[in-house]
Amino acid sequence: MVAVVRFPGSLDHESAVRAVRGVGGEATYAWHADPQLPDGTRAVIIPGGFSYGDHLRPGAIASRSPIMDAVRRHADAGGLVLGICNGFQVLCEAGLLPGVLRTNATTSFVCRQVELEVLDHDTPFTRELGAAISVPIKNHDGAWFGDPHHARIVFSYGPENPLGSVASAAGVASARGNVLGLMPHPEEAVDPLLGSTDGLGLFAALVRA
Amino acid sequence: MTRVVVTVMPRQGVLDPQGQAVRGALGRLGFSGIHDVRLGRRIELELDGPDPLGTAREMCERLLANALIEDFTVAIED
Numbered sequence: 373m374v375a376v377v378r379f380p381g382s383l384d385h386e387s388a389v390r391a392v393r394g395v396g397g398e399a400t401y402a403w404h405a406d407p408q409l410p411d412g413t414r415a416v417i418i419p420g421g422f423s424y425g426d427h428l429r430p431g432a433i434a435s436r437s438p439i440m441d442a443v444r445r446h447a448d449a450g451g452l453v454l455g456i457c458n459g460f461q462v463l464c465e466a467g468l469l470p471g472v473l474r475t476n477a478t479t480s481f482v483c484r485q486v487e488l489e490v491l492d493h494d495t496p497f498t499r500e501l502g503a504a505i506s507v508p509i510k511n512h513d514g515a516w517f518g519d520p521h522h523a524r525i526v527f528s529y530g531p532e533n534p535l536g537s538v539a540s541a542a543g544v545a546s547a548r549g550n551v552l553g554l555m556p557h558p559e560e561a562v563d564p565l566l567g568s569t570d571g572l573g574l575f576a577a578l579v580r581a
Numbered sequence: 582m583t584r585v586v587v588t589v590m591p592r593q594g595v596l597d598p599q600g601q602a603v604r605g606a607l608g609r610l611g612f613s614g615i616h617d618v619r620l621g622r623r624i625e626l627e628l629d630g631p632d633p634l635g636t637a638r639e640m641c642e643r644l645l646a647n648a649l650i651e652d653f654t655v656a657i658e659d
Contacts, residue, residue, distance in 0.1 A: 429647060436644060465647070472649045479598045517595070517650060536598075 374578065375413040377443070377459075379404040379434045383421030384456065384559060391559040392417070395572060397579030404437040415452040415578050416443055418459030420510075420557060430473060430513045431461030440466050452496055452581055453551045454574075457511055460543070460553030464516075469544055469553045471518020476511070477536025483510040485567060486534060486556060488542050492526040495549035496581040497574050505570035507556040509534065509542075514555040516541040527554050583633040584658045589646045590621035621651075625658075633657065 374392045376385050378401050385401065392399040400410050404423075409416065423434035434440070440462070447453045447468055455463040463469045476482055485508050490501045520539035527543035529535070535555070543554025558571030591597040597619050604618040624645060626637055637655040646653040 428645070432644065432647070472647050474650060475598050477596070477598055479602045 373410065373412040374399045374415045374417060375402040375409050376400070376417045376419055377402045377404065377439055378419075379421070379423035379437065379462075381421050381423045381425055382419050382458070384458075384557065385419040385421070387557070387559040388417045388419045388456065391562045391571065391575045392579060394562050395576040395579050397575065402439055402442075404434065404439050407438050407442060409439070409442045409446060413446065413451070415454065415581065416446055417578075418443070418453070418455040418462050419559075420457030420459060423458055423462065426513070429461075429465065431458060431463075431465040434458075434462045435465035444468060447546070447551050450548065450550055452578060454497060454578060455551075455553035456557055456559060457514070457555055460555055461513065463551060463553045468551050469546060470523040471516050471538075471541075471544060473513050473555070474515045474517045475513050476515050476534075481510070481512045482514070482534055484508065484534070486529055486542075487531075488527045488556060489530045490526070491528055492524060492545065492549075495524075495526060495545050495552060497545075497552045497577055498526060500573035500577045501570075502573075504530070505558070505561070505573075506568040507558050507561040507571055508567075509556045511535070511555055516544065516555070518544070524549065526552060527556070583628050585626045585628055585633050585637040586656050586658045587624040587626060587637055587641060587645055587653055588621060588656075589624065589641070589651050589653045591619055592650055592652050595650050 516537040533540040561568035561571035
């Protein structure tokens with residue numbers, strides 16, 4: 373069972389559920405105020421959106437909500453946690469991933485398809501991906517800032533760096549590899565109608581892990 | 582009750598794209614001699630308790646500022 377966490381202001385939870393079900397997985401929602409994850413949760417997705425209206429800093433308030441204590445316990449026990457876009461911001465603010473997401477260097481909302489290099493195939497999420505994937509980005513605060521020598525950078529933008537992230541990072545994982553965050557949206561790249569199916573491999577690996 | 586003003590600023594050395602955008606706009610309005618513009622956040626807290634400054638500092642460390650990219654100051658305002 374994959375639990376998709378909803379906060380006030382989450383937007384992409386339905387796309388995350390659709391992506392999981394599309395590869396044969398089961399998905400359910402968890403609410404931000406819940407103290408526990410649903411029974412049988414094997415993986416958690418923190419979806420995209422604008423939790424709490426991005427007030428203070430994107431992801432800052434959501435990262436201190438009750439469900440995040442349960443997500444932290446799940447991660448500490450080796451369970452899988454995937455944060456997409458705002459979910460990546462939440463995981464960084466929660467300290468489950470290194471660094472922080474800053475305002476894009478352009479100070480603008482960037483919405484476009486991008487090519488990602490998959491730098492690390494040795495995580496439970498990336499085993500089935502090719503060398504590069506095509507996925508969309510849509511964010512205003514997506515520039516990862518952190519120490520690239522002390523972070524496991526899993527995805528990078530190539531050949532250009534559309535948001536101005538350090539080391540052109542698009543996604544980073546925890547040292548163990550069981551927590552992954554990325555700004556691009558693999559859940560919006562799961563159907564030919566969307567222009568790419570490159571995200572399917574990530575969800576297939578998540579469901580099978 | 583004590584009024585505590587928290588000021589959160591981007592850390593020195595961390596690029597501040599919003600400040601740079603404002604600086605560019607000021608230049609286009611004809612202002613010259615602008616060496617730098619940095620944008621931060623002012624938070625006003627009205628607190629009870631024996632140690633309002635210490636409480637405000639802990640609030641900064643736990644939520645109001647992100648130490649990776651931001652510095653903060655706290656001050657009591659009359």
